[in-house]
Amino acid sequence: MHRIKELPTRIGEEVVLLGWLMNVRSSGKIAFLQIRDGSGVVQAVASRAELSESAWQDVQSLTQESTIRVTGTVSQDPRSPSGVEIHLKDLAVEHLTEDFPITKKEHGTGFLMEHRHLWLRSSRQSAALRVRSEVSQAIRDFHYERDFVLIDSPILTPAACEGTSTLFETDYFGEQAYLSQSGQLYLEPAAAAFGKVYCFGPTFRAEKSKTRRHLMEFWMVEPEVAFLDFEGLCDLAEEFVSYLVARVLDRCSEDLKVLERDTSKLEMATSPFPRITYTQAIEKLQDLGTVIEWGEDFGGDDETVLAEQFDRPVLVTHYPTAIKAFYMEPDPENPDLALALDVLAPEGYGEIIGGSQRIHDLALLERRLEEHELPLEAFQWYLDVRRFGTFPHSGFGMGIERFVAWVCGLKHLRETIPYPRMLNKIYP
RNA sequence: UCCUCGGUAGCUCAGCGGUAGAGCGGUCGGCUGUUAACCGACGGGUCGGGGGUUCGAAUCCCUCCCGGGGAGCCA
Incomplete structure (x- = not known):
């Protein structure tokens, strides 16, 4: 054969x-x-x-x-x-097949999603999923080549890590358990064991989001590195994104052709990426006529307008502490700002990476947990990282569906994963 | 949760007060270089459900259900 x-x-x-x-x-x-x-x-x-x-x-x-x-x-x-x-x-x-449902003429997305298991056979769908497969392999190679240790974080997790409203709840022998929405808290202790670690697996968010940029179940890769400062984190994110793009351009040219992707825009995604602070981004948006005040988070349109100012992915840094997660290290020069980083993809594909340097001071982290009204008891094991040989460290998370959507030029995340889980939709 | 658009043949849609339509798919027939081939014929319907207005409703009104797109939230 x-x-x-x-x-x-x-x-x-x-x-x-x-x-x-x-x-x-x-x-x-x-x-x-x-x-x-x-x-x-x-x-x-x-x-x-x-x-x-x-x-x-x-x-x-x-x-x-x-x-x-x-x-x-x-x-x-x-x-x-x-x-x-x-x-x-x-x-x-x-x-001999009879009455294959997906015919040669056009179909609506609702019908195609109902037949996702058969739609996979089409050339566009299989091209996108082949790119996804290449991206997954490249993610593993990137970390392996740089001496990272793979830490598989748990999918079933105990009570309340970042607020329960967006978590899928399940029963765990009579206890409440939740499907993981990030492996980060489990990676930080592992960084103390191995120095450089990452996890890569499915993540679950029960947000009632109904947009092209959201799935209930998506795959996230999260590196976490001991003794890496914020500058180093920005460098790592930039190196990571340009590595993945180059890999897809190198090995998936046939698939990108099937997808009719304009690769000239991807070829631009080489180091260095532009870097601007949150404050500069707000000023830029205001200059461009957007109604937004310092202290507000960006909406989807703001991200698009901002990213349009650049010809490659852009790093936005130093967000206000108030709109970011409890564990983010404050900027030593201005404690109202967090050493936080987002990477925005070009062409309106939005945020593909979010990360930060982590708080390593025990007292400060305890204070932040209280300010965010999180239950201290549940975080004792996490605080142990600061009790026993604390160390500065940083990490980020990248949603691979958003990355694949950008690289493939697909409008909707549902085509970047074989069986998308969407709001109120879990078939097939 | 809110805003918005939609639900008519297996699929994609037109029809928007007066006998239910087209293209594709299917079936049958024709054709030795097709490119989502083409040509001819045939079959195919609870017009999302319920209620109302009207001599008459797919069409107008009310209500419920389901779906697409977007907002918020985020990767």
């Missing part, structure tokens, strides 16, 4: 393919089959004169998405969509 991907190297040879029929065009005594096997698409030419009567009858009976086994000779031909085609010698129908 051969794979379609390798056919250009087998011109003149006889091959056997197993795959699915995407489409067939018949013209009387000759028919053109578009065959897909997961590695690519190829055209097979069936000529009545060159086939047995039973094989020709099988060709006549073929339906969309039937499973077939074809035998034939590979040749180059400019009339074939892929430049290569197979001249059929034999064909066997392994399974």
